[in-house]
Amino acid sequence: MDTGGLPTLTQDDLVVRTLGERSFPSPLDGGLLERGESLHYVTEDDRVLVDSSLSRAVRRGVPVEQLPSFEPGGPRRTLFFDPARTRVGIVTCGGLCPGLNNVIRGLVVELYEHYGVRYVLGFRNGYHGLTADGEEPEVLTPTSVQWINSQGGTVLGTSRGSQDPAVMVETLRLRRIDVLFVIGGDGSLRGAQAIADEAEARGLPLAVVGVPKTIDNDIPWIDRSFGFQTAFGRAAESIRSAHTEARSTRNGVGLIKLMGRHSGFIACYATLASDDADLVLIPEVAMPLEGERGVLAHIERVLDTQGHAVVVVAEGAGQDLFAASTAADASGNAKLHDIGALLRDRVTAHLAASGREFSLRYVDPGYAIRSVPANAHDSVYCTRLAQAAVHAAMAGRTSIVAGRWHGRFVHLPIPLVTASRNQVDSKGDLWLSVLEATGQPVFV
Numbered sequence: 001m002d003t004g005g006l007p008t009l010t011q012d013d014l015v016v017r018t019l020g021e022r023s024f025p026s027p028l029d030g031g032l033l034e035r036g037e038s039l040h041y042v043t044e045d046d047r048v049l050v051d052s053s054l055s056r057a058v059r060r061g062v063p064v065e066q067l068p069s070f071e072p073g074g075p076r077r078t079l080f081f082d083p084a085r086t087r088v089g090i091v092t093c094g095g096l097c098p099g100l101n102n103v104i105r106g107l108v109v110e111l112y113e114h115y116g117v118r119y120v121l122g123f124r125n126g127y128h129g130l131t132a133d134g135e136e137p138e139v140l141t142p143t144s145v146q147w148i149n150s151q152g153g154t155v156l157g158t159s160r161g162s163q164d165p166a167v168m169v170e171t172l173r174l175r176r177i178d179v180l181f182v183i184g185g186d187g188s189l190r191g192a193q194a195i196a197d198e199a200e201a202r203g204l205p206l207a208v209v210g211v212p213k214t215i216d217n218d219i220p221w222i223d224r225s226f227g228f229q230t231a232f233g234r235a236a237e238s239i240r241s242a243h244t245e246a247r248s249t250r251n252g253v254g255l256i257k258l259m260g261r262h263s264g265f266i267a268c269y270a271t272l273a274s275d276d277a278d279l280v281l282i283p284e285v286a287m288p289l290e291g292e293r294g295v296l297a298h299i300e301r302v303l304d305t306q307g308h309a310v311v312v313v314a315e316g317a318g319q320d321l322f323a324a325s326t327a328a329d330a331s332g333n334a335k336l337h338d339i340g341a342l343l344r345d346r347v348t349a350h351l352a353a354s355g356r357e358f359s360l361r362y363v364d365p366g367y368a369i370r371s372v373p374a375n376a377h378d379s380v381y382c383t384r385l386a387q388a389a390v391h392a393a394m395a396g397r398t399s400i401v402a403g404r405w406h407g408r409f410v411h412l413p414i415p416l417v418t419a420s421r422n423q424v425d426s427k428g429d430l431w432l433s434v435l436e437a438t439g440q441p442v443f444v
């Protein structure tokens with residue numbers, strides 16, 4: 001079956017794990033029920049379609065009467081956990097991303113204010129905080145998290161490095177935690193799945209619910225990840241500054257390295273937002289350096305016609321230009337070669353050899369971008385994702401993440417979101433827009 005690049009799916013891939021029968025009435029109503037009114041509770045027969053158009057569903061090979069669909073997020077009328085007795089843990093893992101503190105705050109406030117949960121622990125420094133030698137966790141209350149959303153980073157700290165799921169589940173059992181929220185990327189979510197599996201194997205009714213974090217927007221089945229909009233907005237400012245500098249010198253070249261280990265979304269969106277770049281390089285599209293249609297010749301042509309050039313490169317682009325290596329970080333992620341430095345050196349050597357007067361400025365604003373607080377749009381999104389995650393957990397859902405698909409909050413099984421990666425389609429309309437905006441050659 002040729003699906004035209006769309007992943008195949010069956011309804012079995014979308015089944016959400018649940019801890020069991022729900023017997024506690026949700027307190028969200030606040031007396032509405034007695035007055036014969038009700039909140040918009042999610043009913044079990046509601047589903048969110050995976051494909052937004054019939055042609056996509058048909059390409060995926062699905063008989064139209066069996067359109068795959070996600071379980072919607074949102075409050076349920078009855079709960080699996082009794083809020084007054086529920087004990088909750090929160091952990092943040094992996095790299096920084098704008099909005100982490102907003103999600104933490106959103107979780108705590110929703111748990112306290114709407115459900116009446118009275119025990120929320122923040123585990124320190126990622127999964128390390130769930131091990132025997134982890135730092136003492138911090139009790140979180142609406143008061144303690146009141147201002148954290150105005151800061152970047154995560155108040156709980158984060159880490160990489162592998163931890164034994166059996167040890168982490170033992171820590172959760174000893175602390176009598178019923179619900180664990182994991183805010184993290186693909187690695188963290190694999191860890192969350194391992195924790196959920198271990199708890200299930202031991203017969204522990206532990207709900208593990210993730211809020212997917214990826215500044216690269218590379219987690220699949222999610223309209224857009226939180227923090228992404230903030231990140232590309234900040235990245236666009238860096239491109240604009242580099243453009244201003246490049247324009248102010250004769251044959252000025254601005255080279256900006258942005259995030260994007262496997263997916264070039266930040267580079268694409270920041271480029272479209274600033275509209276200042278003459279060349280964008282992303283991991284999904286191979287780029288020859290040499291030759292008439294290569295990177296170096298394109299930069300030369302831009303300098304000849306415009307007098308300055310701005311080049312944006314995603315950190316994961318051009319890895320094929322380096323000798324293979326097996327270096328990895330503490331979590332086992334492959335270490336990337338420094339494409340920014342390679343381009344800086346090659347462009348410098350090439351322009352020097354051409355005998356031109358030029359100046360090249362190389363900037364790597366990654367850390368500045370990762371650490372900014374979430375913008376207004378992402379702040380709203382983080383709060384609402386956190387609310388959806390709390391609704392899911394209180395209803396006894398586990399091994400899922402809260403996401404948004406076609407504008408609806410949905411429950412996505414963790415194995416589904418860790419099985420593939422969201423990438424820029426090199427034949428799709430986003431990349432075409434970038435090519436139109438930069439005027440760069442179409443690399444094939």
Ligand code: ATP
Nearest residue numbers: 093094095160161162184185186187188190191331
């Ligand atoms: P980022 O977007 O920054 O890469 P991430 O969540 O993928 O975020 P990692 O450093 O890869 O960040 O992983 C975070 C935590 O999850 C680490 O403690 C790591 O050991 C754990 N982890 C990673 N992969 C797995 C896995 N396959 N199984 C269990 N735990 C994992």
Ligand code: MG
Nearest residue numbers: 094185186187
């Ligand atoms: Mg990762």
